[in-house]
Amino acid sequence: MSQDQQGHDEHGHEHQQSFISHYIFSTDHKMIGKQFLLLSAIMACFGGFMAYLIRWEVAFPNTPAPFFGLVTPDKFNAIITLHGTIMIFFVGMPFLSAFPSNFLVPLMIGARDMAFPKLNMASFWITFVGAVLLVSSIFVPGGPVAGGWVGYPPLSASSEFTGVKIGAVLWILALACALVSSSLGGMNYLVTAATLRAPGMTFNRIPMTVWFLLASAITFFFSAGPLIAGAFMMLMDNAFGTGFFLPAKGGEPMLWEHLFWFFGHPEVYVLFFPALGFGLDIMATFTRKPVFGYKLILWCTGSAVALSYIVWAHHMFMSGLNPLLATPFSITTILISVPFAIIIFCMFATLRNGAIRLELPFLWIIGFLATFLIGGLTGIFLGSASADIYLHGTYFVVAHFHYTLFPSVFFGGFGAVYYWFPKMYGKKLNEKLGFLHLALTFIFFNGTFWPLFKVGMGGMIRRIADPSFYPQYHQFQGLNAFATVSAICLIATQVIFLWNLVLSLNHGPQAEKNPYQSNTLEWIADSPPPHGNWGPVLPVVTSDPYEYSKPGEAKDWQPQATNLPV
C-alpha cells in the first residue's frame, strides 16, 4: 500500500483544504474528473457554435449567420478545422475518457485515489493549456489553422499555402498538449487499476466500465506515439521551414497521412469503448440481470484493440496508396466489425428476460445503441475500397462518422452523466427535463445527419463553403436546409440539460447513496464521496459486479462488498 493511501487513512473525514487546493489545483481524482467535465462542456459550446456556423453556410450560403455575420470561405475552412479538433480532442477525450476514468476508476475498484495524483493534476492542466492555445489561435494574426482537422500536408505544412503561420503552430502545440495529457492520464488509469484494487477485486470482478475505460486508455497509449512524432515534424515544417511533408523539399505528404491515421483510427475506438462500458453497466443495473458473456466481451474487446492498429489505411484509399494494399485493409476493417457485433449482441442478450426498468440512463443507452448501429453499419460500406472510392470525401462520410461519434460522446456520455450524477453531486437530476432532453436530442440528431447520407450518396463533396456556386448541388438545397434547421434545434436542445443542471444542483432532491440498487463499489461510498472515498476501512470485495436477481435470494441485488453499509 502506498504512502499516499496511508495518508488518507489517517486523515479520514477531517481533511480540510483551501479553496485553491480543493477546486483548482486539486489532486483528488473526483475533483479532477469534474474539472475535465467542465472543460469539455465549455469547449463543447465553442464546438457547437462552430457546427451551427458550418451548417448555416452550407444551407444558406452568402447570407450572414445570426450572432456572427457572413461566413466567408476562409473563415469556413478555419471553422471546420477548429470544430473537428475541438470536438475530438477537447470534448470527446475529456468527456468520455478523462472525466469518467478519473471519477469512476478509483471508485469502482475500491481505491482511495489515482496511483499518481500529482501526475493526474498535471494531465488536466496540460489539457487546459492546450484548450487555451487552441482558442487563442482564433485571435492571432493570420487567423487559426485552416487545413482541416486531419491537417493534410502540404496544405498544413507551410504558411505559403494558407497564409496561416502562428495559428498552425498553436494548433500543433494544442494537439501535442492533448496527446501528452491523454497519454499521461492513460498511464495513470492503467497503473491505478493494476495495482490499487481493493482486497478481493480480482480481474474477473472488475466492472465493465473500468475494463472499457482501460481498453480505451491502452488503445490511445499505443497509437498516439507516431502522431506525436508526426506533430514534431509538422511543427518543424511550420516553424523552421524544414520539408518533412513538402514534396518541393523532398518530403512526403503521405507520411503524415500514415502517422495521422495510425493514431486517428484507434482514436475512434478510444471514444467508443467508454460508451460501451457505461452501456453494459447501466444495462445490467436496469435489467436486473448479469451482463451476458462477461468474458466473451473481454476477449472481443482485446481483439478489437489489437485489430484497431491494422485498419488505418482505409482512410487513405484515395490518397495514392498502392491499390494492392486496399484489399488487406478492407479485410481487416470488415474483420473489426465482428468483435463489436458480438459485443452488441451480448448487450441485446443482456436485455432478454430482464426485469427492465425504463429509467433515464437506460433510455440514453438504448438511444446510443439505436443510433450507433447506423454509424457502424455505414462504416462497412466505407471500409470496402470499391464503395469508398465513390463515397470518399462526400457528406456520406460526414454522416457516417457523426453517427459513430455523436452517439458515443453524447448518448453514451449523457447516459453516464445521468446515471452517476447522484454520486457526483449528491443531487438527483430532474427526470422530466432529462427525458425531454433525450427525446429532442434523438429526434434532432437523426434529423441533422440522416439527410446527409442522401446528400452524400448524391455526390455532394464536403468542406465546400458555398454550394450555390456548383449547379449540380442545387438539388440538395432542401435537404441541407432541413439538416441545418435540425442542427440548430439539436444545439438549442442542449440548453435543457444546462437548465436541468442549474435547477437540480440548487433545488434538486438529495440523492441517497445507492438510488438504483446497483452492485458496484462506487454506490457504497457516500454521495458525493468524501476525500479518500471510503472512510477508515476499505471495501472488501466478495462477489461479482453483476449478481442481480439471484434465485432464492430475498432482494434482487448483491453489493460487491458487504463489510461497509450500503
Next chain:
Amino acid sequence: MDKNTTLPVLGFEPGDQLPTGHYSGPVGLTPGRLGIWALIASEIVLFAGLFGSFILMRLINPGWAEEARHLNLYAGTLNSLVLLTSNFFMMKSSKSFVEDRAEDARKFMVFTMLAGFVFLGIKAYEYSGEFAHGEFPTSGGFWSFYFLMTGIHALHILGGLFAIFLLLSKTRHEPLVSLASRANITGIYWSFVEVVWIFLFPLLYLLA
C-alpha cells in the same frame, strides 16, 4: 496488509488471507515500476514512429547515404561509449541504494550526470561542426531527420538528468532505503534513453 483484513467478512474466517489485488513487496509490481514501464512503452511507440518514418524515407532516398558520410563518426562512437559508461554508473548507484551505501550512491549519481553532460557537450560540438559546414535542419530530408531525432533524444537525456538531479537532492533528506525503488525506476528510464541511442547511432551514422 492493512488492519481491515482482520474484520469479519462474508465467506472468510477472521485472520484469513483475503484475496487481494494489491501488489506489494520488493519484487512486486509497485505503481512506480508499472508506471515507468507504461511510460517507456508509450515512448517506444513514439520512437517507432520516428524510426519507421526515417527508414521508409531512407529507402526511397538512396542519396541520403552520401549525406550520412558527412556525420562525425568518431564523435558519434565516442558518444555511444560515454552513454554506456554513464549507464554503468547509474546501475552502480542504483545498487548502492539497495545496499544503503550513501556515499557511493551520491558519487555514482554525480558520475552519471557528468557523463550525461559530456554526451550533450559532444553532441553540441557535432552540431556546431555541421552548422559550420552549412548543414542545417532545412538542408534536406536527411538533415531534417538527423536534427529532429537526435534533438528529441537530447531532450530525453535532459529529462533523465533532471530526474537524477531530483533523486540526488532527495538523498539529502530521506533515508536511502526508502528511495531505492525510485532509484531503480530512474535507472530503468536512464537505460531506456540509452537503448534509444543504441538504435539511433547505427541508423544515422553507420547506414552510410
